[in-house]
Amino acid sequence: MRVLVTGGAGYIGGTVTRILLARGHEVTVYDNFCHSKKIAVAKNARLVEGDVADRALLEKTLKESRFDGVMHFAALIEAGESMQRPELYFRNNTAATLSLLEAMVATGHDRLVFSSTAACYGEPESTPILEDARLKPTNPYGESKLLVEQMLGWINSIHGLRYASLRYFNVAGAIEGYGEAHEPESHLIPLILDVALGRREKIKIFGQDYPTPDGTCVRDYIHVEDLAEAHLLALNALEQRSRVIYNIGNGQGFTVREVIDSVQRVTGKPIAVEECPRRPGDPAVLVASSEKIKAELGWKPKFAELDTIIRSAWEWHQKRYA
Numbered sequence: 001m002r003v004l005v006t007g008g009a010g011y012i013g014g015t016v017t018r019i020l021l022a023r024g025h026e027v028t029v030y031d032n033f034c035h036s037k038k039i040a041v042a043k044n045a046r047l048v049e050g051d052v053a054d055r056a057l058l059e060k061t062l063k064e065s066r067f068d069g070v071m072h073f074a075a076l077i078e079a080g081e082s083m084q085r086p087e088l089y090f091r092n093n094t095a096a097t098l099s100l101l102e103a104m105v106a107t108g109h110d111r112l113v114f115s116s117t118a119a120c121y122g123e124p125e126s127t128p129i130l131e132d133a134r135l136k137p138t139n140p141y142g143e144s145k146l147l148v149e150q151m152l153g154w155i156n157s158i159h160g161l162r163y164a165s166l167r168y169f170n171v172a173g174a175i176e177g178y179g180e181a182h183e184p185e186s187h188l189i190p191l192i193l194d195v196a197l198g199r200r201e202k203i204k205i206f207g208q209d210y211p212t213p214d215g216t217c218v219r220d221y222i223h224v225e226d227l228a229e230a231h232l233l234a235l236n237a238l239e240q241r242s243r244v245i246y247n248i249g250n251g252q253g254f255t256v257r258e259v260i261d262s263v264q265r266v267t268g269k270p271i272a273v274e275e276c277p278r279r280p281g282d283p284a285v286l287v288a289s290s291e292k293i294k295a296e297l298g299w300k301p302k303f304a305e306l307d308t309i310i311r312s313a314w315e316w317h318q319k320r321y322a
């Protein structure tokens with residue numbers, strides 16, 4: 001297959017790019033490097049430097065090499081930041097994606113895998129969360145992605161653009177030679193690993209008074225390689241299916257303190273913590289039911305244990321900063 005990967009210089013897009021290339025597919029990475037570096041682009045990928053908002057460049061790119069599918073990872077990703085600057089999220093995640101959809105329709109490209117998020121659900125009424133649960137984001141980041149899902153629904157029924165919207169829960173871990181390094185880093189696991197490495201003094205725990213077993217937020221951590229498999233299955237499924245929405249998670253929740261304990265077990269290092277107020281916009285609990293993609297596409301995550309996911313992240317993190 002020939003695949004266009006927007007955000008292919010980032011953590012997840014860069015991982016999926018490497019896995020696609022390793023399986024003999026051709027990849028064009030499309031990224032503006034607003035939150036990544038050129039050096040992160042996989043060696044054997046073709047690179048187009050550009051913004052997803054640039055419809056003319058997208059159309060040119062799409063016309064030049066007919067793609068079998070587009071995987072759209074490019075986005076701003078910090079729920080916390082979106083509570084301070086919502087307009088950035090609606091412009092970069094929602095409006096820019098409209099340019100991509102227009103360019104796809106104009107050039108006759110009709111297969112898209114979209115990076116959606118658990119943040120579309122907001123505070124769930126019950127867990128594990130099923131795909132047909134209430135969609136009520138608690139932050140503009142989640143809303144910016146939910147709006148894309150709504151646009152996709154209409155563009156699918158009117159223009160026939162086929163899509164898979166994958167609602168990822170918390171992505172973590174690394175493959176051989178490539179892992180999580182956001183620019184700047186705001187995610188829990190790499191920040192705790194920084195403490196283990198002595199690159200940071202302590203980890204801040206945002207909120208101690210959530211209605212959870214130890215008062216800290218509960219999240220469902222999914223290994224990036226398992227997530228990548230879901231992308232390949234989803235793209236193939238678009239041969240038969242016109243529109244699908246799937247949750248991608250492990251179905252097990254861990255509190256922030258449990259994640260810190262896991263890092264201590266895996267690294268053997270003590271982790272200093274600072275108890276801080278809640279981060280605005282954070283739901284208390286996000287845990288997925290991923291039964292739908294398992295039943296319909298045969299997706300089977302390989303990394304179910306949190307310690308195993310964190311071990312893979314730790315191995316990569318140590319090499320990166322050696």
Ligand SMILES: NC(=O)c1ccc[n+]([C@@H]2O[C@H](COP(=O)([O-])OP(=O)(O)OC[C@H]3O[C@@H](n4cnc5c(N)ncnc54)[C@H](O)[C@@H]3O)[C@@H](O)[C@H]2O)c1
Binds near residue numbers: 006
């Ligand atoms: N990391 C997670 O746990 C998680 C969870 C749910 C959903 N997601 C989604 O997965 C996708 C990838 O996330 P990630 O963790 O790899 O983030 P990342 O920041 O590492 O990667 C995003 C990439 O997109 C690029 N980009 C952003 N806006 C762009 C634009 N307008 N034009 C071109 N390039 C642009 C950035 O430069 C970066 O390389 C995002 O859409 C995110 O919302 C991530």
Ligand SMILES: O=c1ccn([C@@H]2O[C@H](COP(=O)(O)OP(=O)(O)O[C@H]3O[C@H](CO)[C@H](O)[C@H](O)[C@H]3O)[C@@H](O)[C@H]2O)c(=O)[nH]1
Binds near residue numbers: 080116118168171187
């Ligand atoms: O320094 C930190 C960083 C995070 N947290 C807490 O750790 C949990 C996980 O936070 P992350 O920032 O690692 O991830 P989020 O759950 O906020 O969001 C991630 O998963 C979401 C889906 O669940 C989104 O899609 C989003 O893109 C992705 O960043 C949250 O409860 C957060 O409050 C801390 O206590 N201290």
